[in-house]
Amino acid sequence: MASVTMSESKSRGFMPAAFRNATADALCMVAVLLLVALAAFVFGGAAMQRVVTYAAIMLTAVLGLQIFSGNSGIVSFGQAAFVGLGAYATGILTMPTALQKTALRDLPQFLAGHQLSFFAALAVVLVLAVIIGLLTGTPLLRLSGSSASIATLAMLIIVYTLLVAGREITRGSQPFYGVPREVGLWTAAAVASVALVAARLFRETSFGLATRAAANDERGAAAVGVDQRTARLAAWVAGVVAAMAAGALMAQFLGAFSPRDFYFDLGFTMLAMLIVGGMTSSLGAFAGVIVTIVLVEVVRRFEGGGEVLGLHLPVLFGLTQGVLAIAMILVIWRRPTGLFGERELNLLRRSGRQAVTASAAPPQHVESDRLTADHLSRRYAGVVAVDDVSLNFQTDSITGIIGPNGAGKTTLLNMLAGDVQPSAGTVSVGGAVRQASAFRFARSGVARTFQNIRVFPHMTVLENVVVAARQVEPDLGHAEAAAMGELARMGLEKFADQPAARLAYGQRRRLEVARALALKPRFLLLDEPAAGMNAVETAELVSILSAVRTERRIGVVLIEHDMRLVMNLCERIVVIDHGRVIADGTPGDVQKNPAVIAAYLGSRTARAKTADQATADQTA
Structure with a gap:
């Protein structure tokens, strides 16, 4: 009987070890975010609070990108489009009715006169995001690799074109104004906190494990029962939901915006933030946003020109984007996996798994087949x-x-x-x-x-096996226990938390x-x-x-x-x-078969061997 180093009661208790570990990581990052928000609220002025609010909104958007691209390995260039859709939907739903009649005179009747609160509008936007995610992801994710990435770029261009062309709804290329500015520091921080927890936990769900497995090796993932399209679609929809939630925040943070605000510049900034921090982890997204926002705020002070250490600097339009591009190139060159690599914090390191020794469930005989x-x-x-x-x-x-x-x-x-x-x-x-x-x-x-x-x-050694076990076990806790049992059988349990590489x-x-x-x-x-x-x-x-x-x-x-x-x-x-x-x-029969001997040794040798065998039989 195999012995596994995991308490069965723990693995099947309130929360599986992977979720406990992910929750601890997420709560740690949320605590840092809230401490930064508190510091800005107590010690910073209005400008500092706006910077932190913007950072929280961008964090929500970048986490949406990480949920899809970080887990699937498919770089999405179209995430900014969904931020824009969320912003325009929120703007229409929350705009005061009186102002709506003058600013959007030709707005279709079914969209007019709602004047919802922010959180009511956010709920509608999230439902809309699921629908849009399913409609766009179902055909798009029939592609893979670079083809899928190019398709997301095409989607960004299509959405931008629709926003510009839909003048009755979006005011076209003109500013969309009159949106109540009700989103402040704590609202943005609260939504970003939820996004952090969701992104970190998604990685450990069945969909997250399956998506990461397919990103590592598509044939290997299929061989353990992973339906790649379904897994990637789930990641895509979750990413769209986070992006449109960020758009809802952005709408009531800015108050006025145009389609250009959700085009290439925003998409590039989001991608740069994720690449700098590390695309494959929520920690990378979190750290990338912080590092990039600090860098942007420092560089922005010099973009308008002025004097630095006695030197006169001219006005440098586009300096911020240029510095972001250089930072991204340097990170890709020196640390291809980002500043914080591929791993999450893993604060608990699933320590409970090595604390107690328990017997694995007895193996079951399969039926005759x-x-x-x-x-x-x-x-x-x-x-x-x-x-x-x-x-x-x-x-x-x-x-x-x-x-x-x-x-x-x-x-x-x-x-x-x-x-x-x-x-x-x-x-x-x-x-x-x-x-x-x-x-x-x-x-x-x-x-x-x-x-x-x-x-x-x-992926870790344990995750490699959990991906397969999850296809036949009722939940993640049982899958972890079964996976540890198989690792123990193979003498690999002590490597459970190490990358398989x-x-x-x-x-x-x-x-x-x-x-x-x-x-x-x-x-x-x-x-x-x-x-x-x-x-x-x-x-x-x-x-x-x-x-x-x-x-x-x-x-x-x-x-x-x-x-x-x-x-x-x-x-x-x-x-x-x-x-x-x-x-x-049987092995004995096959070893004596002339056709087998001919296949391995050649027909001439086979004939000689057959003749020798016949002579030996006659002598006997």
């Missing part, structure tokens, strides 16, 4: 990688797939895992034919590892197996699991796989070039050559 390949073929531009292969794999068995390099083994495994669409034939799990979809196959009980290791290097090669191999087992699969597909391991590590892996098969009755299908491992571990061996099955049987 089968994984079937029916006349599978796969062609690549005329090259036949797999040719009309039909195989059945049962639970409570270990099957090895062997063959020369380039025989089509990995392609077959990819089709069995739903990672590659067959050119012909079908794959069924439990009798149900399934279309190629790696994350759906993973959720249906087919887990896998890869020939080239696909762990999530920028720090693990040695053999440890990363074991981490990938632990992650696959956390899915509680019926079938475990392993692509060269012992590659790069030494003899001791290979022996440990054989022992672990044998124990897993015995305890859980799962079906194990592995590709491996280590013949000693295959012959000792597998009770059935399938041999593939040139995309076709040439042998299928």
